Amino acid sequence: MPRGNMLIAQSGGPSAVINQSLVGAVMEAKKHADVGKIYGARHGIMGILGEDFIDLRKETSATLENVAATPSSALGSVRQKPTADDCKAMFEIMRRYNVRYFFYIGGNDSAETAHIVNEESERQGVELRCFHIPKTIDNDLRANDHTPGFGSAAKFVALALMGIDLDNRALPGVHISVVMGRNAGFLTAASALARTRPDDGPHLIYLPERAFSSAAFVRDVNAVYKRLGRCVVAVSEGIHDAKGVPMIAKFTNEQDSHGNVQLSGTGALGDLLVAEIKAKTKIKRVRSDTFGYLQRSFPTVVSEIDAREARRVGEEAVRTAIDKNIDGSIAIVRKPGARYGVSFECVPLKNVARDTHEMPASFINKKGNDVTAAFVRYAAPIVGPLPKLTRLKSVSAARIAVG
Amino acid sequence: MPRGNMLIAQSGGPSAVINQSLVGAVMEAKKHADVGKIYGARHGIMGILGEDFIDLRKETSATLENVAATPSSALGSVRQKPTADDCKAMFEIMRRYNVRYFFYIGGNDSAETAHIVNEESERQGVELRCFHIPKTIDNDLRANDHTPGFGSAAKFVALALMGIDLDNRALPGVHISVVMGRNAGFLTAASALARTRPDDGPHLIYLPERAFSSAAFVRDVNAVYKRLGRCVVAVSEGIHDAKGVPMIAKFTNEQDSHGNVQLSGTGALGDLLVAEIKAKTKIKRVRSDTFGYLQRSFPTVVSEIDAREARRVGEEAVRTAIDKNIDGSIAIVRKPGARYGVSFECVPLKNVARDTHEMPASFINKKGNDVTAAFVRYAAPIVGPLPKLTRLKSVSAARIAVG
Numbered sequence: 001m002p003r004g005n006m007l008i009a010q011s012g013g014p015s016a017v018i019n020q021s022l023v024g025a026v027m028e029a030k031k032h033a034d035v036g037k038i039y040g041a042r043h044g045i046m047g048i049l050g051e052d053f054i055d056l057r058k059e060t061s062a063t064l065e066n067v068a069a070t071p072s073s074a075l076g077s078v079r080q081k082p083t084a085d086d087c088k089a090m091f092e093i094m095r096r097y098n099v100r101y102f103f104y105i106g107g108n109d110s111a112e113t114a115h116i117v118n119e120e121s122e123r124q125g126v127e128l129r130c131f132h133i134p135k136t137i138d139n140d141l142r143a144n145d146h147t148p149g150f151g152s153a154a155k156f157v158a159l160a161l162m163g164i165d166l167d168n169r170a171l172p173g174v175h176i177s178v179v180m181g182r183n184a185g186f187l188t189a190a191s192a193l194a195r196t197r198p199d200d201g202p203h204l205i206y207l208p209e210r211a212f213s214s215a216a217f218v219r220d221v222n223a224v225y226k227r228l229g230r231c232v233v234a235v236s237e238g239i240h241d242a243k244g245v246p247m248i249a250k251f252t253n254e255q256d257s258h259g260n261v262q263l264s265g266t267g268a269l270g271d272l273l274v275a276e277i278k279a280k281t282k283i284k285r286v287r288s289d290t291f292g293y294l295q296r297s298f299p300t301v302v303s304e305i306d307a308r309e310a311r312r313v314g315e316e317a318v319r320t321a322i323d324k325n326i327d328g329s330i331a332i333v334r335k336p337g338a339r340y341g342v343s344f345e346c347v348p349l350k351n352v353a354r355d356t357h358e359m360p361a362s363f364i365n366k367k368g369n370d371v372t373a374a375f376v377r378y379a380a381p382i383v384g385p386l387p388k389l390t391r392l393k394s395v396s397a398a399r400i401a402v403g
Numbered sequence: 404m405p406r407g408n409m410l411i412a413q414s415g416g417p418s419a420v421i422n423q424s425l426v427g428a429v430m431e432a433k434k435h436a437d438v439g440k441i442y443g444a445r446h447g448i449m450g451i452l453g454e455d456f457i458d459l460r461k462e463t464s465a466t467l468e469n470v471a472a473t474p475s476s477a478l479g480s481v482r483q484k485p486t487a488d489d490c491k492a493m494f495e496i497m498r499r500y501n502v503r504y505f506f507y508i509g510g511n512d513s514a515e516t517a518h519i520v521n522e523e524s525e526r527q528g529v530e531l532r533c534f535h536i537p538k539t540i541d542n543d544l545r546a547n548d549h550t551p552g553f554g555s556a557a558k559f560v561a562l563a564l565m566g567i568d569l570d571n572r573a574l575p576g577v578h579i580s581v582v583m584g585r586n587a588g589f590l591t592a593a594s595a596l597a598r599t600r601p602d603d604g605p606h607l608i609y610l611p612e613r614a615f616s617s618a619a620f621v622r623d624v625n626a627v628y629k630r631l632g633r634c635v636v637a638v639s640e641g642i643h644d645a646k647g648v649p650m651i652a653k654f655t656n657e658q659d660s661h662g663n664v665q666l667s668g669t670g671a672l673g674d675l676l677v678a679e680i681k682a683k684t685k686i687k688r689v690r691s692d693t694f695g696y697l698q699r700s701f702p703t704v705v706s707e708i709d710a711r712e713a714r715r716v717g718e719e720a721v722r723t724a725i726d727k728n729i730d731g732s733i734a735i736v737r738k739p740g741a742r743y744g745v746s747f748e749c750v751p752l753k754n755v756a757r758d759t760h761e762m763p764a765s766f767i768n769k770k771g772n773d774v775t776a777a778f779v780r781y782a783a784p785i786v787g788p789l790p791k792l793t794r795l796k797s798v799s800a801a802r803i804a805v806g
Contacts, residue, residue, distance in 0.1 A: 010573070013574070014569070014570050014573045014574070037800070039800055040795070042797075043573075051802060052799075053799070053800035054795065054797045054798055054799055054800055055798050055799070055800040055801075056795075058796060058798040059795055059796055059798075060796075063793060063795065063796060066791070066792075066793035067793050067794070067795055069793075070569065070792040070793050070794070071566050071569055071570075071792075072566065072569035072570045072572065072573050073573040074794065074795050075795070076572065076573050076574075077573040077574050078574070079574070096803050096805065097800075097803050159701060159702050159703060160697050160701060162702050163474050163475065163696070163697065163700035163701045163702050164696055164697070164700070166417070166473065166474055166475030166700055167417050167474075167475045167696050167699065167700045169475065169479065170413070170417045170446075170475050170476040170479050170480040171416070171417070171479075171480050171481070171482070175696070266670060266673075266674055266677065266690070266691065267669065267670010267671065267673055267674055267691070267693050268670065268674060270669075270670055271669055271670055271671060271674075274669065287669070287695070287696070288669065288670070288695075289693070289694075289695035289696055289697060290670050290692070290693065290695075291692075291697070292690070292691075292692035292693075293566070293567055293570050293578070293690070293692055294563050294566065294567070294692060294694070294697065296570065297566035297567070297569055297570045298562060298563060298566045299562050299565050299566050299789075299790050299792060300562060300703070300704070300790055301703070386702075387702050387703055388469070389469075389473040389474075389702060390466060390469035390470050390472075390473050391470070391473070391477065392443070392457065392459075392462055392466065392470055392477050392478070393461060393462055393463075393466060394445075394457045395457055395458050395461040395462075396455075396456070396457055396458070397440070397442055397456035397457055397458040397500075398458075399454060400499050400500050401499075402499065
């Protein structure tokens with residue numbers, strides 16, 4: 001491969017470990033004599049089009065390591081789909097800056113951007129290696145067993161539900177947690193990792209992979225409340241009715257350029273579900289929390305496995321692009337067997353771009369209101385160890401009769 | 404003091420360290436020969452009235468230590484103000500169970516309960532030592548420099564804002580965080596600890612100690628947005644208009660038996676503020692997160708100082724009640740001087756019961772949209788060290804001209 005410069009950028013929603021991928025890519029690039037300058041574009045393709053580049057060789061290794069451990073996209077992010085004209089403009093800029101290697105860190109929309117750039121570069125005869133580096137807390141990238149960012153966000157969700165379940169035990173009622181994840185239920189499902197005993201919450205989990213019925217929801221909550229005197233629920237922000245209309249769509253019509261409806265940044269869905277329970281049952285204490293942006297960039301809540309894998313996909317993308325002179329994305333593939341292990345494999349961009357995948361049926365219970373043991377086995381090693389919380393043994397004191 | 408049994412219970416909102424106080428009290432009680440049985444009542448005075456007692460001497464030290472490190476009220480909690488009849492019924496039960504020492508862990512409402520029980524016991528000639536043990540994330544107990552539970556909740560808020568500010572840097576817009584605290588702004592003010600550089604958020608902080616004006620809010624946000632291209636806001640759930648009507652009161656009328664309006668468990672206030680910014684400015688990306696119950700019982704987010712002090716107030720309450728044979732509450736008093744230090748002092752129940760205190764004027768800036776350096780000096784040692792997050796040095800790359 002001819003010597004040339006490298007350009008890297010971040011796109012889509014931030015995560016707790018997306019900077020591990022950035023730093024992994026930069027540290028790897030430094031080992032290769034074929035790589036000249038290492039440009040970072042600010043705010044994804046917006047920064048490329050605006051020639052808003054920083055010189056990543058000017059960052060010390062110490063700074064890079066500290067940035068790797070810092071949540072949210074250090075280069076800034078964007079949600080923007082490039083047009084053919086954008087690509088033409090970017091190629092002119094890349095030619096001028098002698099960019100031969102292009103890396104784009106993000107989810108399915110970012111993979112689509114990398115795919116578009118790659119296809120256009122081939123069509124226009126531009127010599128460019130295009131790589132997508134996976135990141136999404138939604139865990140919905142095709143070709144991947146799981147994605148960098150998911151493990152840490154899932155750890156946040158599991159910890160949150162551990163705390164909320166204890167809180168709800170202390171002051172019983174119904175509590176509804178609204179969790180991110182768009183059309184994939186993985187992150188909401190991770191709330192199940194909060195459970196260690198049979199009566200631990202969440203007692204009900206609603207995922208976008210199943211049509212949401214308000215009537216069934218009210219019935220389910222009432223049944224749990226009758227049995228336990230309380231009920232903790234985890235609900236995906238992406239739940240929708242039988243026609244596929246997101247419940248949240250009743251409140252918003254904001255969309256990004258990839259056509260995604262804005263699901264986060266509002267408590268409306270939680271409040272709607274609270275109102276439903278209050279209207280249809282006699283339960284008085286009904287509360288909702290929407291985890292919002294906390295779950296994707298909360299400092300100190302990081303899965304170690306997730307951080308390591310995020311670093312590796314960055315390294316592998318650069319190594320593969322340079323050594324093999326090909327385009328693609330790095331996918332995390334799970335090794336079979338009881339012991340957790342993964343391999344990192346190069347897959348074509350079209351295999352991860354745009355379309356997403358959802359939870360397999362084997363991870364969802366028949367009633368569509370909980371996950372299965374198979375899901376817990378799948379997710380637990382990605383999240384890593386959780387704190388052991390303890391309850392009192394609570395030996396009832398001997399009653400002392402009147403008299 | 405005559406030998407007798409001890410009864411302890413928890414009340415009001417849970418916290419991350421309320422079990423430290425419970426365990427501190429139990430471990431201390433075990434050292435005193437005057438204490439016979441150690442009863443824990445489930446769900447505060449509700450458990451006393453229902454004789455729902457557990458035998459805390461049956462818990463091993465290992466269990467107690469693990470429970471101390473577990474968030475939320477291990478005995479269960481309640482929000483209930485006792486009537487004179489309730490007191491009479493409780494005294495009959497306490498007489499039967501030979502209870503001579505009564506400890507109630509909680510905030511101002513719980514102190515009011517302890518105060519009522521104490522006054523009634525004196526009026527009815529019941530021999531009972533009544534102690535309140537302080538706990539509230541709101542940090543609004545009178546006679547206290549600060550309260551157990553605040554430091555850990557404040558740490559959550561500071562960490563959350565660190566993450567949200569980085570997230571907002573990556574995808575710029577307006578972000579509004581709604582924080583607990585009722586009529587006291589301390590917890591919302593703690594968001595200021597997230598700042599280490601001049602352009603770090605939160606850029607605006609609105610507290611219930613100042614009347615909230617929607618017009619001033621919109622002006623403030625617009626000004627920050629013009630300067631930085633983004634704006635991160637922290638708002639207390641208890642903000643109210645110039646007439647003292649809580650902004651959230653437009654959405655709810657739920658009250659507890661102490662007369663408190665329900666402020667938490669809904670995203671309505673955040674959504675209202677988002678709608679206001681969207682309607683009155685041209686800013687497109689406007690989001691809100693309501694921290695809700697996450698901030699008071701999130702496992703792993705604990706201030707060590709807070710945990711130690713919570714343990715101490717439990718120990719001191721038991722020691723004082725038994726050794727001095729008096730009633731009261733244990734207050735945390737700050738020692739003067741630059742180096743952080745506190746003493747634990749016994750104060751009369753009436754000094755902490757019912758009425759709360761607010762942020763002093765010296766902690767709030769003149770415009771009423773931020774805190775002062777004095778607040779940061781006050782709060783930082785209570786919260787303890789926060790992680791050092793790092794940004795790229797971001798040296799702009801040399802522009803390469805067309806040609």
